[in-house]
Amino acid sequence: MTEIQLKYGCNPNQKPSRIFMEGDLPVTVLNGRPGYINFLDALNGWQLVKELKAALGLPAAASFKHVSPAGAAVGVPLTDTLRRVYRIAEDLELSPLAAAYARARGSDRMSSFGDWIALSDPCDVSAAQLIRPEVSDGIIAPGYDPEALELLKQKRRGGYNIVQIDPAYVPAQLERKQVYGITFEQGRNELQIDEAMLSNVVTAKKEIPPEAKRDLVLALITLKYTQSNSVCYAAGGQTIGVGAGQQSRIHCTRLAGEKADIWHLRQHPKVLALPLRPDLGRANSDNAVDVYLSAYPEDVLGADVWQDFFTSRPEVLSPEERKAYLASLRGVALGSDAFFPFGDNVERAVRSGVSYIAQPGGSVRDGLVTEMADKLGVAMCFTGIRLFHH
Numbered sequence: 001m002t003e004i005q006l007k008y009g010c011n012p013n014q015k016p017s018r019i020f021m022e023g024d025l026p027v028t029v030l031n032g033r034p035g036y037i038n039f040l041d042a043l044n045g046w047q048l049v050k051e052l053k054a055a056l057g058l059p060a061a062a063s064f065k066h067v068s069p070a071g072a073a074v075g076v077p078l079t080d081t082l083r084r085v086y087r088i089a090e091d092l093e094l095s096p097l098a099a100a101y102a103r104a105r106g107s108d109r110m111s112s113f114g115d116w117i118a119l120s121d122p123c124d125v126s127a128a129q130l131i132r133p134e135v136s137d138g139i140i141a142p143g144y145d146p147e148a149l150e151l152l153k154q155k156r157r158g159g160y161n162i163v164q165i166d167p168a169y170v171p172a173q174l175e176r177k178q179v180y181g182i183t184f185e186q187g188r189n190e191l192q193i194d195e196a197m198l199s200n201v202v203t204a205k206k207e208i209p210p211e212a213k214r215d216l217v218l219a220l221i222t223l224k225y226t227q228s229n230s231v232c233y234a235a236g237g238q239t240i241g242v243g244a245g246q247q248s249r250i251h252c253t254r255l256a257g258e259k260a261d262i263w264h265l266r267q268h269p270k271v272l273a274l275p276l277r278p279d280l281g282r283a284n285s286d287n288a289v290d291v292y293l294s295a296y297p298e299d300v301l302g303a304d305v306w307q308d309f310f311t312s313r314p315e316v317l318s319p320e321e322r323k324a325y326l327a328s329l330r331g332v333a334l335g336s337d338a339f340f341p342f343g344d345n346v347e348r349a350v351r352s353g354v355s356y357i358a359q360p361g362g363s364v365r366d367g368l369v370t371e372m373a374d375k376l377g378v379a380m381c382f383t384g385i386r387l388f389h390h
Contacts, residue, residue, distance in 0.1 A: 007035040026169035027140070031153050032161035034138055038116055039163075040067045042140040045118025046165055048072055048225040053120035055194050055217055058237070060120040061100035061127075062222075063112040068230075068245065070115060071107025072222045073238030074214075075100040082106065082236075085266045087282060088130070095126035102130055103238035108259050109286045116140070123148045135283060136160075142167040189389075193220045197383045198358055202370050205379040211236075212333050212356045212379075219335030220358055220387065226337070228388040231345075233260040233352060234333045240264070241352070249338065253345045256334075257352040261326060264353065265293050268317065268325050275311040284309075293317065329353030337387040339363040343372030350376045360386050 003020030004027070017036050019025070027042075034042070041064035048069060052060035058074035075096030083090065086106040094102060097119060105112050115136050119127065122143030128151040131139065138161025139152065152162055176185045195213050197220070208216070215234040222232050226244045231252040233241040240263040243256030265271060266289060274292065276285050288309040291300045297316050300306065306313045332353040339362045340346065346369060349357065361382030363369065373380040 004029060004034075006039070007033045009036045026166040028164045030144070030149065030162040030164055032138060032156070032159050034161045034163060037066065038138055038161055041065070041116035042118065042138065042163055042165075044225045045069070045116060046140050048221060049118045049120040050167070051193070051221050051224070052218060055192075055221060056214055059095075059097040059100050061097065061104040062118040063101075063104045063107070063115040064118060065111055065115050068227045069104075069222055069225060069239065069242055070111035071104040071239050071242070072218065073100045073103030073107065074218065076103065076237035078102060081267050081272070084272055087285070092129065093126060094130065095124050097121050097124055098126040098130045101127055103236070105134060107239045107263065108242070110290050111259075113283055113286075123152070125151070128152050131155075133282065138163065140165055189224065191224070191385060191387075193217055193224065197385065198381045200361075200384070201379060201381045202361070202366075203373045203378060203380045205374070205377060208356055208379050208381070212331065215333035216335060216356060216358045216381075219333055220383070223335050223337040223387045223389075225389055228337050228390060230337045230387075230389075231256045232335045233257065233349075233354065234335070235260075235331065235353075240332070249336070249341055250344055250348065252336070253334075253348045257348055260332065260352040261322075262290065262293055264326060264329055265317070265322065268321070270315070270317050270321065274314055277309060277311055280309060326351065326353070331355050333358070335359070337389070339366070339386075340369045341365060343369050345369070346372045346376060346378060346380075350378060354378065357381070358383055360384060362386075 003018050006017040008015050009017040019039055045062040045064040048062045049060040056074050060074050062072040063070045078099055086102050113135050117139040119141040123141045124145050125148045128148035132151055140163040142165055152160055173188055174185055175188050176183055198213055198216055219232040219234040222239055223230050229246050229249055229252045231243045232239055233256050241256040241260030243252035246252040288300050300309050330353055333356045334349050334354045336359040339360050341363050357380040
């Protein structure tokens with residue numbers, strides 16, 4: 001097959017739409033009818049998980065939305081607390097691949113609503129069982145167990161988009177795209193990201209433990225496929241906050257940090273004990289918790305609305321409780337796709353538990369940024385490599 005006709009382009013009015021190449025396409029649609037953005041998410045997501053698997057030696061998964069990852073992770077077992085936060089039944093056994101997707105989806109469940117899933121390994125039954133109840137647009141993987149494929153085909157009344165990709169496919173060295181009728185051409189970004197990139201530690205604090213190196217590599221590979229400007233927080237083998245497509249570096253750091261804070265606070269005992277209504281759907285439950293943790297908790301706690309979400313009216317999580325909980329966090333890794341121009345990025349990152357930073361360096365203020373990292377006890381390395389993606 002040399003082309004696939006798509007449902008429509010970026011928007012329903014943009015027809016006809018297709019993907020095509022001179023030779024055989026490396027992808028096969030096994031079910032459904034994907035659209036233009038679906039395939040952008042699928043192909044970016046596949047590259048990300050393929051590189052994560054190669055770099056870290058673990059099954060990997062990504063949850064993509066609008067051509068940036070909402071979450072990415074490798075197959076590290078989940079803690080009992082994270083199983084509760086991610087709404088995974090106690091008796092459901094998770095394969096390493098399923099654990100990777102649970103973490104990827106759990107990074108930012110609000111953003112992952114209606115995601116495109118990418119898996120580094122053939123989809124097994126365990127992963128399919130986890131994916132089946134989630135609201136998702138589609139999936140790409142190098143293969144599917146027969147039972148897993150049948151489970152996935154039942155999603156969206158039989159219309160769930162399922163794509164298989166040839167894992168041996170190697171793209172051409174030059175890539176092209178058109179904008180306003182003009183063709184752009186560049187060499188593919190074949191940069192291999194691994195722990196060797198973390199060797200230039202410029203701060204007084206030099207030690208970066210193996211788990212933090214893993215998370216820094218994960219963050220950097222995630223950034224390679226995130227619309228720039230972008231910053232990524234990672235912990236425990238998964239992203240916990242991705243700030244994509246911002247014009248200002250500090251806005252990236254703040255946005256990703258706010259998402260990381262929400263991820264952390266979902267594990268607060270007071271949040272775990274929220275008396276959510278049992279008839280509340282997964283998406284509505286996620287939204288209720290998200291609003292509860294927002295600047296406007298009264299939107300779900302007000303006297304006239306709390307009954308819509310909870311069986312009893314919860315107490316608000318006070319600013320003092322939030323601050324104390326977040327202040328106790330350490331060990332988070334942070335990657336940035338370009339240099340930090342000011343030390344305020346480090347200050348904001350530390351408020352979300354960041355202890356390790358990987359960034360390209362190269363700013364005229366590198367010395368001031370390093371001084372801030374030293375002041376706050378952060379280990380920071382300069383990779384020398386920028387990771388812009390558009």
